[in-house]
Amino acid sequence: GENVEQHPSTLSVQEGDSAVIKCTYSDSASNYFPWYKQELGKRPQLIIDIRSNVGEKKDQRIAVTLNKTAKHFSLHITETQPEDSAVYFCAANPTGRRALTFGSGTRLQVQP
Amino acid sequence: GAGVSQSPSNKVTEKGKDVELRCDPISGHTALYWYRQSLGQGLEFLIYFQGNSAPDKSGLPSDRFSAERTGGSVSTLTIQRTQQEDSAVYLCASSRPGALNTEAFFGQGTRLTVV
Numbered sequence: 001g002e003n004v005e006q007h008p009s010t011l012s013v014q015e016g017d018s019a020v021i022k023c024t025y026s027d028s029a030s031n032y033f034p035w036y037k038q039e040l041g042k043r044p045q046l047i048i049d050i051r052s053n054v055g056e057k058k059d060q061r062i063a064v065t066l067n068k069t070a071k072h073f074s075l076h077i078t079e080t081q082p083e084d085s086a087v088y089f090c091a092a093n094p095t096g097r098r099a100l101t102f103g104s105g106t107r108l109q110v111q112p
Numbered sequence: 113g114a115g116v117s118q119s120p121s122n123k124v125t126e127k128g129k130d131v132e133l134r135c136d137p138i139s140g141h142t143a144l145y146w147y148r149q150s151l152g153q154g155l156e157f158l159i160y161f162q163g164n165s166a167p168d169k170s171g172l173p174s175d176r177f178s179a180e181r182t183g184g185s186v187s188t189l190t191i192q193r194t195q196q197e198d199s200a201v202y203l204c205a206s207s208r209p210g211a212l213n214t215e216a217f218f219g220q221g222t223r224l225t226v227v
Contacts, residue, residue, distance in 0.1 A: 001170075006154075034215070043116075043203070043218040044155070089154060099145055099168055100216060104154040 002027040002094050006103025013080050014111050021106045023090035024072040032093040033066060033073045034100065039086045047088075048075070080110045114138075116219035118204050124225045125194055133189040133222045137206030144187050145207075145216060146179060150200045158202075161187060194226045 003026040013019050025033075034049035050057045050064045050073065057064050061080075066073040077084055087107050091100040117136040125131050137144050146158040157171040161181045172178070176194075181187040191198055201223050205216040 036218075043220050045218070046215045049215070091155075097168070098143060098162070099157050099160045099171075100155075101157065102147075102155040105152075 002030060002092055002097070002101040004090060004092050004101050004103040006090050006106060008106060009104065010107045010109070012109045012111060015080060015082060017080055019075075019077045019080050019084070019108055019110075021075045021088055021090070021108070022072060023074070023092075023103050024070075025092040025101075026071070027092070027094040028068075028071065029094045030071075030092040033064070034091050034093075035062075035064060035075050036089045036091065036102075037086045038089065038105075044089060077108075080108075082110050082112050084108060085110045116204055116206055116217050118202075118219035118222050120222055121220060122223045122225075124227060127196060127226055128193055130190065130192045131194055131224065133191075133202050133204075133224070135187045135189070135204030135206075135219060137185065137187070137204070138208075138217055139185075140208065141206035141217070142184060142209040143207045143216075144181060145205045146187070146189050147203045147205065148200045149203055149221070155203065158189070191224075194224075196226045199224055199226045 006023045031052035036044040037047045038044040061078050063076045087105045089105050090103040119134045144161040147155040160168040163184045176192045179189045201221040203221045205218045207214045207216045
């Protein structure tokens with residue numbers, strides 16, 4: 001089955017700096033890669049996703065890149081703000097399987 | 113409802129007792145998923161429902177865990193003879209019908225503590 005590795009497990013940045021979180025996946029049939037943000041005590045919420053037919057997607061301060069050959073994808077957050085502090089999860093979905101396989105999460109702390 | 117609703121929000125139970133966790137998905141969402149999140153860990157897949165059937169129950173950790181869904185809506189996750197290692201947040205999610213690879217909307221979760 002699919003295996004998703006996520007790094008780093010924790011990340012601390014200064015407000016205004018950029019943050020990058022990386023994930024690798026094992027199943028070359030995966031074609032959908034969402035990122036979820038989970039604030040303390042709250043539910044995970046989708047912030048951005050990418051499908052395998054594109055290499056990059058942007059939405060304001062966040063972007064995701066996908067390298068299908070290397071089987072890795074990354075989340076980029078620019079001009080970080082304290083409200084970006086949360087746990088971020090990457091996920092992958094192999095073709096033909098409905099349920100997402102999640103990474104272990106990255107705790108991002110943005111220092112004001 | 114406006115979102116995925118789970119109950120109870122918190123449950124403390126004694127080791128060996130059975131518990132039932134409820135999930136009410138977004139109206140019209142035919143796909144429903146249960147995940148488990150242990151402290152500081154990622155989301156571990158348990159079971160997926162499409163309508164009332166469960167085509168993927170590969171993540172259930174033991175035969176003490178079972179789930180059902182009725183009327184294509186509410187789902188119940190049952191844990192029998194609870195153990196301390198069952199302590200975790202149990203999250204339910206649903207997604208709309210149609211093509212694969214659509215957003216999964218999560219509930220707030222049920223925090224289960226086995227003492």
